[in-house]
Amino acid sequence: MSTFDLEKRIELARGFIGALPHAQALGMEFVSMALAEAVLRVPYHPQLVGDPETGVMHGGVITTLLDTCCGTAVMLHPTNALVTATMDLRIDYMRAASPGLAVSARAECYHTTRNVGFVRATAFEAEDESAVVATASGAFIIDRATEGAA
């Protein structure tokens, strides 16, 4: 049986996400990680604007942030996934993020089955979790190490 060591997992997740070329391209930052939960952030950058009329960041940036954050939450779940891949992600946009502010996301993997992790997430402005920009829910495929292996 493999055992779950949260500290090690967090270290692993940090290393893994830090190595994602596109997360680097967006300047994605770690905010916090806990059991089955992750908070990540993307700073505002003019390159990421989706609506030139308003200067609001493109929804695609929020999609990437939420997707990465949800995947991380699955990795931090004690189900001990080896790898995870997004199967389905739904995003609801509550309102546009204010131009100039970073967008953060908090994701929680609230249930897993043998092969699937279910995640919900919220994207909000900077550090204000009450300034909700978008909510998301997703299903992630879980790959495990060969049975019996550590």
Place this chain on the structure above:
Amino acid sequence: MARPKPEPVQVIKKRRDAALRQLVGAVPYIGFLGVTFERRGDELTGILAYDEKNIGNPLLPALHGGVTGAFLEITAITELAWSMIWERIESGGEEAERLEAGGMVSLPRTIDFTVDYLRSGLPRDAYARARITRSGRRYASVQVEGWQDNRDKPFIQATGHFMMPRFDRG
């Protein structure tokens, strides 16, 4: 009644291509991802050129799911905005002149977007086409499909709802 002589094809093409270039060029994030559009008549195909910075998992390697999802959202919004522009340019008049002179349209805003990841994105170019399944005054529904080597094997599909800008806002 004699039909007015049609405009030379080059004139029409130039006008349409310029309008598309302007729409796509105005959005910084489209350039950031390296997305371009090809036009056949009013039909658009989005192209996500392969770029190392769009990789998610470097071990596989695979395109980041966020990038491919964003690519479909860009394709959906561009398709919607293009359908608005097309209608206005083709119907002529002051609005057509304003657009031809470099005027912009307000972009539709995403209400919700659901992405279905069918296969992992290979480290090469990807293509996408969107279909507007409902085009109302207030909101529109759009389906988008993305593929890579094989048109019959989409690697990603999505559906979304978009709030349409009010015409009087431009």
